[in-house]
Amino acid sequence: MAWNGSEPTTAEELGEPSRKNEFHAFDRGASFKGAPRAAMPLPRPPPPQAVPGEKPVAKATPQAPEDKFSALRTYRRALGLCDVCAEKWFRGHKCAAAIPLHAMQEIWDLFQLEAFSESQEPEQESPEAPSEQLFLALSHDAQRGAHGHRTIQFQGTILGYSVAVLVDSASSASFLAASVADQLPQLQRTPMASSVKVANGHLLRCT
Numbered sequence: 504m505a506w507n508g509s510e511p512t513t514a515e516e517l518g519e520p521s522r523k524n525e526f527h528a529f530d531r532g533a534s535f536k537g538a539p540r541a542a543m544p545l546p547r548p549p550p551p552q553a554v555p556g557e558k559p560v561a562k563a564t565p566q567a568p569e570d571k572f573s574a575l576r577t578y579r580r581a582l583g584l585c586d587v588c589a590e591k592w593f594r595g596h597k598c599a600a601a602i603p604l605h606a607m608q609e610i611w612d613l614f615q616l617e618a619f620s621e622s623q624e625p626e627q628e629s630p631e632a633p634s635e636q637l638f639l640a641l642s643h644d645a646q647r648g649a650h651g652h653r654t655i656q657f658q659g660t661i662l663g664y665s666v667a668v669l670v671d672s673a674s675s676a677s678f679l680a681a682s683v684a685d686q687l688p689q690l691q692r693t694p695m696a697s698s699v700k701v702a703n704g705h706l707l708r709c710t
Contacts (some may be wrong), residue, residue, distance in 0.1 A: 571613050572613075575609065575610075575613055585598060587602075588602055588603060588606055589603060589605065589606035589609065590603065655669070655670040656668070656669050657670075661683065661687065662687060664683060664686050664687070666680075666683055680708065681707075681708040682708075
């Protein structure tokens with residue numbers, strides 16, 4: 504068998520490959536040395552789990568007025584009471600003209616209404632307050648003076664006094680001028696006087 508390479512002649516040549524391997528092995532370990540790991544953030548805590556056997560509590564939603572009325576009617580029927588007056592129901596039952604107080608109390612409790620306390624004194628009204636309430640009773644056309652297309656005006660007499668009579672003047676109530684009322688002492692007067700604009704735009708002082 505032929506050998507092309509030269510044989511090592513000294514001990515240094517025999518030990519040289521092993522030293523090369525040791526050097527490369529040490530070199531690889533130093534070059535591929537990993538960097539230290541950085542601190543990782545902690546994971547989030549798990550969500551709270553329901554205890555076995557417990558049911559989740561649902562949030563209470565406000566009931567509609569129709570549902571409250573339905574529940575009240577069902578409750579009264581279960582007790583054999585009338586739906587309206589809360590009295591004992593029987594065939595041919597008719598509600599009384601006055602509703603019992605306890606039936607109204609159930610309605611107040613149902614809608615959380617507060618009764619007016621007698622200890623609370625009402626606000627003192629100014630002297631002009633009744634006059635404002637009287638004006639509110641008049642129609643918009645009478646207050647502003649609308650021109651009615653169907654208004655009829657003619658001359659007439661009341662107890663011998665000549666007056667101008669308006670028919671279908673679009674007013675919400677009948678009225679009489681103060682000048683005419685002064686000549687009729689037998690008529691009953693109202694405690695307050697008011698002004699009314701008629702269809703032709705004139706302002707009448709009425710009592």
